[in-house]
Amino acid sequence: xxxxxxxxxxxxxxxxxxRRAVLGFAALVAVxxxxxxxxxxxxxxxxxEGCLICHSDxxxxxxxxxxxxxxxxxxxxxxxxxxxxxKNQCSSCHxxxxxxxxxxxxxxxxxxxxxxxxACESCHPKEFAAYQTSTHAKLFYQDAAGPICxxxxxxxxxxxxxxGKETADFKMSMARDSCGRCHKEKFEKASxxxxxxxxxxxxxxxxxxFDCHGFHENLSLKSGDPQTVKQCQxxxxxxxxxxxxxxMHLKAGFEDAWWGVRAVYLFFSTLLIVVLVTGIxxxxxxxxxxxxxxxxxxxxxxxxxxxxxxxxxxxxxxxREDEGPGPEGxxxxxxxxxxxxxxxxxxxx
Amino acid sequence: MSAGTDAxxxxxxxYHRFSPFHRFNHYLVMISFFGxxxxxxxxxxxTSYWSQVLMDAFGxxxxxxxxxxxxxxxxxxxxxxxxxxxAYFVLGRKGPIxxxxxxxxxxxxxxxxxxxxxxxxxxxxxxxxxxxxxWEKFDYWALFAGTVLIGGSGLMMWxxxxxxxxxxxxxxxxxxxxxxxxxxxxxxxxxxxxxxFSAHGRPESFPADEVIFSGYLPVxxxxxxxxxxxxxxxxxxxxxxxxxxxxxxxxxxMFGWVTGIVTVFAFLVASYTLLLIIWPLFF
Numbered sequence: 001x002x003x004x005x006x007x008x009x010x011x012x013x014x015x016x017x018x019r020r021a022v023l024g025f026a027a028l029v030a031v032x033x034x035x036x037x038x039x040x041x042x043x044x045x046x047x048x049e050g051c052l053i054c055h056s057d058x059x060x061x062x063x064x065x066x067x068x069x070x071x072x073x074x075x076x077x078x079x080x081x082x083x084x085x086x087k088n089q090c091s092s093c094h095x096x097x098x099x100x101x102x103x104x105x106x107x108x109x110x111x112x113x114x115x116x117x118x119a120c121e122s123c124h125p126k127e128f129a130a131y132q133t134s135t136h137a138k139l140f141y142q143d144a145a146g147p148i149c150x151x152x153x154x155x156x157x158x159x160x161x162x163x164g165k166e167t168a169d170f171k172m173s174m175a176r177d178s179c180g181r182c183h184k185e186k187f188e189k190a191s192x193x194x195x196x197x198x199x200x201x202x203x204x205x206x207x208x209x210f211d212c213h214g215f216h217e218n219l220s221l222k223s224g225d226p227q228t229v230k231q232c233q234x235x236x237x238x239x240x241x242x243x244x245x246x247x248m249h250l251k252a253g254f255e256d257a258w259w260g261v262r263a264v265y266l267f268f269s270t271l272l273i274v275v276l277v278t279g280i281x282x283x284x285x286x287x288x289x290x291x292x293x294x295x296x297x298x299x300x301x302x303x304x305x306x307x308x309x310x311x312x313x314x315x316x317x318x319x320r321e322d323e324g325p326g327p328e329g330x331x332x333x334x335x336x337x338x339x340x341x342x343x344x345x346x347x348x349x
Numbered sequence: 350m351s352a353g354t355d356a357x358x359x360x361x362x363x364y365h366r367f368s369p370f371h372r373f374n375h376y377l378v379m380i381s382f383f384g385x386x387x388x389x390x391x392x393x394x395x396t397s398y399w400s401q402v403l404m405d406a407f408g409x410x411x412x413x414x415x416x417x418x419x420x421x422x423x424x425x426x427x428x429x430x431x432x433x434x435x436a437y438f439v440l441g442r443k444g445p446i447x448x449x450x451x452x453x454x455x456x457x458x459x460x461x462x463x464x465x466x467x468x469x470x471x472x473x474x475x476x477x478x479x480x481x482x483x484w485e486k487f488d489y490w491a492l493f494a495g496t497v498l499i500g501g502s503g504l505m506m507w508x509x510x511x512x513x514x515x516x517x518x519x520x521x522x523x524x525x526x527x528x529x530x531x532x533x534x535x536x537x538x539x540x541x542x543x544x545x546f547s548a549h550g551r552p553e554s555f556p557a558d559e560v561i562f563s564g565y566l567p568v569x570x571x572x573x574x575x576x577x578x579x580x581x582x583x584x585x586x587x588x589x590x591x592x593x594x595x596x597x598x599x600x601x602x603m604f605g606w607v608t609g610i611v612t613v614f615a616f617l618v619a620s621y622t623l624l625l626i627i628w629p630l631f632f
Contacts, residue, residue, distance in 0.1 A: 194525065197395045203410035223518065238510030245518025246509070254526065261522050268530030276537050283546045285469045286484075291552045 051090045052077050075156050084160040093119040113140070113148050120149040130216035152178040168204040179209040189249040207235060212248075223247075363595045364571035367564045370434065375561050377427035378492070379611070383618050384420030386536050388413045390625055393529050397628045399621070421503055428496050449479050449581065454490070458483035477577040484547045491543075495535045502528040540619040549612075557612040563604035568592055 054060055056077045061070035080086055085093070095115060117140075121128040131137050131149065139146025153159075159170070166174075180187030190196050190209070199206035212231050213219050221228040223245045232239040247257060254262045367375075388407065391400035407413040439446060446453055462483050464476030481489075502524035505512040509521055538544065549557045553570060560566040571592075572579045582588040595601065 194392060197392050198410045198414075201391065201395055201401060201404045201410050203414075205411070236510055238514075240510070240514055242513035242516070242518050243510060246513070246521045247519065250522070257522065258519050261519065261526055264523055265526050265530065268527070268534065272530065272534045272537065275534060279538065279543050283543065283550075286465070287546060287550065287552075289469050 049090055051075075080156045083156060083158050085156075085158055095119055111144065113144060116150055116155075117148050124149075127216050130214070134214075134216060134218045135220060136218055147182070166204060168199050168202045168206070171204065171208050172199055175208040175210070183209075186249055189251060192250070192252045193248050195248070205235075211235075361595050362568040362592055363565035364568050365565050365591050365593055366560050366571075369564065370430075372561060372564055374427050374430055377423055377430070379615075381420045381423035381427065382539065383614070385417060385424065385532070386540075386622060387618065388417040388420065389532060390536065390622060393533065394625050394629060397625050398632065399625045399628055403621075403625075418507060421500070421507070424496065424500060428500060431493075449577065450481075452481050452486055452489055454483070454486050458486060477580070478575055480575055480578045484543065488544050488548065491538060492535070495531060498531045499528055499535065502531075536622060540622055545615070545619060557608050557615070559604055559608045562608045562611065563596075563601070565593075565596070567595075 052075065055073055055075045058072075058074050060073050062073055093116070095118070117128070128149075136147045136151075140148055176187065187209070191200070195207045199208055211234070212221060214231070219227060219231065221231060221244075224241055225244065228244040229239055229241055232243055236243065247261075250257045250261075254265045257265075387403065391397075391403045391413070392410075394400050404410055404413055407416060438444065445451065447455060449455075449457060457479065461476045461478065464473060465483075467473035468475045505516075505524040506521060506528065512520060512524075548561075549555070551558075553574065554560075558566075566574075579588075582591065
């Protein structure tokens with residue numbers, strides 16, 4: 001304390017504005033650095049290789065495209081920093097790239113997909129082994145068109161997966177954006193199913209695609225298979241073979257279900273319409289009648305709502321009272337008369 | 350003669366229509382029905398904005414699921430109680446099963462219905478209605494059948510492992526379709542049309558018929574509502590079995606409050622249900 005005080009109290013340069021100005025300038029610099037660190041820092045921190053100097057430019061494209069439109073080489077630094085690999089070096093995945101400008105793959109014959117899965121495998125061997133058994137892998141090794149790790153997980157925006165602790169929203173978006181992107185019909189069908197409904201309303205425990213089909217194995221589950229029984233047993237420990245015959249992927253109208261299910265669905269849909277339409281009609285008529293009797297005064301209260309029915313009815317009643325039991329009333333006679341009259345006139349002309 | 354005197358007496362004489370047992374059962378039906386509808390329909394109409402609101406209000410899907418099962422237990426309870434009462438009534442020969450007084454539908458109900466339709470359109474007098482009208486019988490048996498179907502399919506889905514040990518897995522698909530559709534039908538019938546309007550919404554009882562909560566109604570209402578039963582009892586001299594002095598003012602006020610609270614709640618639940626169903630059609 002005593003050492004520092006005299007030094008800091010004295011102006012640093014003779015004739016300058018003194019300590020306050022120096023402090024002010026220092027503060028300005030500090031704030032600027034802090035701002036730069038906060039905004040750009042997280043992104044740049046990982047970029048010790050300087051890749052993002054060029055690749056953070058949204059307009060950065062491949063300068064020498066092999067064919068057609070130049071492909072974008074843009075990497076969003078913010079998103080990358082926020083991703084689970086945000087602290088990794090670019091070259092930890094992009095292997096075989098040399099840091100020259102313009103940089104190139106050391107072995108340009110190697111497919112980028114091949115490089116990608118090798119990169120994933122080196123850190124995630126267990127997951128990769130599971131993937132190797134899947135239909136996805138089989139398709140990929142056949143003609144390279146099948147999905148690889150990054151097809152589902154994305155590349156620069158890979159999100160952290162904490163098994164068993166994911167939120168319902170996360171599971172839902174993984175299912176929709178990863179599985180549902182290719183398996184559109186299956187996803188559409190599954191979303192009518194109550195596991196999915198519960199998930200979409202926020203029940204994180206509810207099963208979605210990968211809870212049954214496995215995360216990397218993407219098992220194709222057939223009813224009655226021992227494998228299917230095992231998958232069901234993860235949540236339903238008492239599940240037996242019969243349990244697996246429950247159909248999870250059905251159309252909303254059950255067109256593709258067993259005819260019995262479709263029949264029950266159609267029966268109840270018809271019943272619903274019939275009962276409700278009859279119910280509305282009946283209740284309306286019943287209530288207006290009773291309401292009118294109780295209120296006892298024409299044109300007041302509820303009765304007015306059903307005025308058109310009441311008017312009809314009153315006309316009928318009154319006609320009966322006036323004319324007695326005779327089948328023809330004066331209005332019809334009058335109408336007929338007018339018509340005759342007109343007809344007569346027409347005939348004269 | 351006697352009718353005139355009774356009418357003049359007003360609330361000093363009341364007609365006892367429902368025993369405490371039946372009122373208790375109606376409370377159970379009401380509680381379980383409201384609960385099941387509120388916790389079940391959001392899953393059916395999950396695309397509705399209001400489903401999420403209600404689910405969150407319940408504290409999540411898991412909590413709503415638990416509540417749904419709890420209300421299902423109440424449902425089973427009233428079903429067992431009513432079933433036992435039926436068995437007691439039939440086996441203990443407490444009364445004739447096929448009579449004018451019975452809840453079992455008969456020829457009279459068909460004639461009443463035709464009569465009512467004629468009356469609606471001014472083609473005849475209002476038929477003399479008995480202790481249970483045809484729409485009340487419809488309500489009762491529809492609920493009975495609905496409880497068997499919804500309850501049965503619900504239990505299957507509650508215990509899917511046990512169900513599929515005995516029955517094929519497709520049974521669960523059937524149960525799901527049945528449960529969902531029949532529940533929606535029941536909701537429509539109870540809330541929207543038949544029950545709320547024909548039992549509670551009629552002008553004599555609007556907005557709610559107190560009789561199911563208190564057990565009695567003013568004797569002049571009785572004579573207006575159930576003329577045939579009244580006539581029959583008058584002839585048979587059994588009117589004193591059901592017509593008694595009115596309970597104390599405090600008790601009457603209490604039943605008024607109960608009815609009022611239940612009515613407000615029922616109105617809210619019904620409005621909410623309608624909102625839930627109608628919302629996805631527009632938004």
